[in-house]
Amino acid sequence: MTASDSAKQPEYTTAVEVADFRHNIAAVQARIDAAAQRAGRDPSEVELLPVSKTVPEERIINAVAAGCRRLGENKVQEAKRKHGNLADLDVAWSVIGHLQTNKAKDVAAFAAEFQALDSLRVAEALDRRLQAAGRALDVYVQVNTSDEDSKYGLDPEELPALLKQLPNYSSLRVRGLMTLALFSDDAERVRPCFQKLRGLRDRMREENPDLIGDGGLSMGMSGDYELAIEEGSTCVRVGQAIFGARATPDSMYWPS
């Protein structure tokens, strides 16, 4: 069972016109604000990263007109194409999916942020390309918090060693940690994933605060962002609740 065939969510309505996007974004933002308030947090601590994967350029233009200034894409090829086709729009692109080192050059050329850093090899490849281009990149280190082999991301035990190496790659600005939670309708199984990421962040902050940047926590998607905010998320990556249901199965984006 995957998130897309679970029944936990209301139908995601497809946004086409600018007004549709305004409506969906306002609805998500209201739920972000409410979740933050429930947790005694300031809603402005939580940024919304709209995720536009599979959405064609003509609809993205309307999302941008409705106020999206940052967009997340899982696949480099697709992100690169959209960045090129929409170059005259004011959008910062965030790559949020697993990266092969042979695509590091592309990410270094156009992305403002990379949220799925999970190895030294990728850090090295990115830094080399970024140095050559005279650019810097915000990065989150992705951690596997669900104990599933199917998820990308570092094992939690590997995190301190990777973070210790990252200052060697001066074009990478560490912003914090990122995770995908377990896909389940059961909040009591999802919540511990978010708690684990927060615990890791807190531990790193205590041991070596210089290594963890702002200590940001990128966690929460359409199906679980309110839970994530209750557990400390500072960036929610929301696709379907803004753009509408995706036809492509999630197994396209992470191995199942």
Ligand SMILES: *Cc1c(COP(=O)(O)O)cnc(C)c1O
């Ligand atoms: C697609 C994707 C999301 C957003 O998922 P939705 O269910 O559309 O909200 C978040 N994070 C990553 C890494 C993704 O690939």
